[in-house]
Amino acid sequence: MQELVTVILAAGAGTRMKSSMAKVAHQICGQPLLSYVVDAAKQTGSESLILVLGHQADQVREITPDGAQCVLQEKQLGTGHAVMQAQELLKKKNGTVLILCGDTPVITGETLKAAYDHHLSQNNHVTVLTADMENPFGYGRILRDPNGNVKAIIEQKDASPDQRLIREINSGMYFFDIESLLSALSKLQNNNSQGEYYLTDTVGILISQGLKAGAYKVSDAHEIMGVNDRTQLDEAERIVSRRIIKKHMLNGVTFHLPETCLIHKDVEIGRDTIIQPGCILEGKTVIGESCEIGPNTRITDSQINDQVVVMNSVITESTVGQNTKIGPFAYLRPGSKIGQNVKLGDFVEIKNSLIGDNTKVPHLSYVGDADIGKGVNIGCASVTCNYDGKKKHRTVVGDNAFVGSNVNLVAPVEVKANAYIAAGSTITDEVPEFSLAIERNKQTIITDWVKKKGLDKK
Ligand code: UD1
Numbered sequence: 001m002q003e004l005v006t007v008i009l010a011a012g013a014g015t016r017m018k019s020s021m022a023k024v025a026h027q028i029c030g031q032p033l034l035s036y037v038v039d040a041a042k043q044t045g046s047e048s049l050i051l052v053l054g055h056q057a058d059q060v061r062e063i064t065p066d067g068a069q070c071v072l073q074e075k076q077l078g079t080g081h082a083v084m085q086a087q088e089l090l091k092k093k094n095g096t097v098l099i100l101c102g103d104t105p106v107i108t109g110e111t112l113k114a115a116y117d118h119h120l121s122q123n124n125h126v127t128v129l130t131a132d133m134e135n136p137f138g139y140g141r142i143l144r145d146p147n148g149n150v151k152a153i154i155e156q157k158d159a160s161p162d163q164r165l166i167r168e169i170n171s172g173m174y175f176f177d178i179e180s181l182l183s184a185l186s187k188l189q190n191n192n193s194q195g196e197y198y199l200t201d202t203v204g205i206l207i208s209q210g211l212k213a214g215a216y217k218v219s220d221a222h223e224i225m226g227v228n229d230r231t232q233l234d235e236a237e238r239i240v241s242r243r244i245i246k247k248h249m250l251n252g253v254t255f256h257l258p259e260t261c262l263i264h265k266d267v268e269i270g271r272d273t274i275i276q277p278g279c280i281l282e283g284k285t286v287i288g289e290s291c292e293i294g295p296n297t298r299i300t301d302s303q304i305n306d307q308v309v310v311m312n313s314v315i316t317e318s319t320v321g322q323n324t325k326i327g328p329f330a331y332l333r334p335g336s337k338i339g340q341n342v343k344l345g346d347f348v349e350i351k352n353s354l355i356g357d358n359t360k361v362p363h364l365s366y367v368g369d370a371d372i373g374k375g376v377n378i379g380c381a382s383v384t385c386n387y388d389g390k391k392k393h394r395t396v397v398g399d400n401a402f403v404g405s406n407v408n409l410v411a412p413v414e415v416k417a418n419a420y421i422a423a424g425s426t427i428t429d430e431v432p433e434f435s436l437a438i439e440r441n442k443q444t445i446i447t448d449w450v451k452k453k454g455l456d457k458k
């Protein structure tokens, strides 16, 4: 059976990242670099994946997709040597192998697919993805014969001054006929300026055997960029981020100043939603239709329903019902389930709580580990005292209850439906339905106290 196998090279040290983390584990738009390369390979129709690991192999294994096979390159003796580590696995396969590097996250499945089609239709034994570069310094150069056919690839360090003028470079991505690659690998030598086994030399070897080499030039050279340092990490993230945001825009989402936003790859956003400047939407977040999000809002792994407004707030692992208004300056911590038509105002923190439909928590409150019913009013600066120093306890507030300002609800405690709590009360016992709980000292007036003390300002 003919199949497409992908080998991803990720054994290199990534020295220029100056990081204790493996290079391909560094993230852009919320995903490791490696995952973008894996996705592009899958979109090309590659069924099986082989990863060549070396430096920080354990870290890379952690982000390796299920079903991928890993091989270890103990010493990094060059890109050809890296592919040799996959030989035993490749011998069991028949068809084409796509070779990629783990640090080129900008490459798209579409481009790889077009290159693969080209490779097959030309009956090439190898097809190199190439690009014309303004500044080709550092890359391998594509050598062509007078008829324009690919002849070989020469590395920067081994190139003559004339060859260095060539602007067409090797992307480091290739499609090989598996059998031809295996035979060329067995002939690789390391007699070059770096003493490495260059994968690039296989191209010349195949041609000398009378086999066919071709090139597929990508139209946008950005796609083949590699990430070697943190400035390139930023460059790649800008490209990927712009792509993600453009996709949302074309689906009917408005972004104001999108360059100030970071939208992770798997985030979904409904049409007619407006994203204001300074928003970060992360993880598996889903935003409904006709919402207004931002400015300066961070939403992580949360579901936001239609027509929700969130201003200057942080929402993590929570759900928000339709038509609810949040912020400015609200903080929804994990496990918050907010109903419809709710208002959560400024400096309100909610944690692991249910907030029923039409309930208002307008200002300066903490609601933690609570079940708040429908149509409830939680007055300004009210607090659920959910922690006794050892354990967390729940607070229950029934439908249509009215909690006045500056109330402490000392959990575990229950306020039944339709009850009222007077401002300033500290509630430690159940409040029955339709009753008023008031817990505070009667006010005392000492007439002319200020004058008697001589404190009056005449
Ligand atoms: C390589 C190509 C060069 C091309 C460039 C594109 C060779 C000899 N040269 O050069 O023509 O223009 O990529 O970016 O192939 N790796 C291993 N094991 C090794 C060596 C490298 O796994 O022993 C991996 C690295 O982790 C990296 C990739 O292979 O992902 C490329 O290695 P790198 O050293 O960056 O190759 P270049 O010298 O840049």
Ligand code: CA
Residues within 6 Å of the ligand: 226, 228
């Ligand atoms: Ca490189």
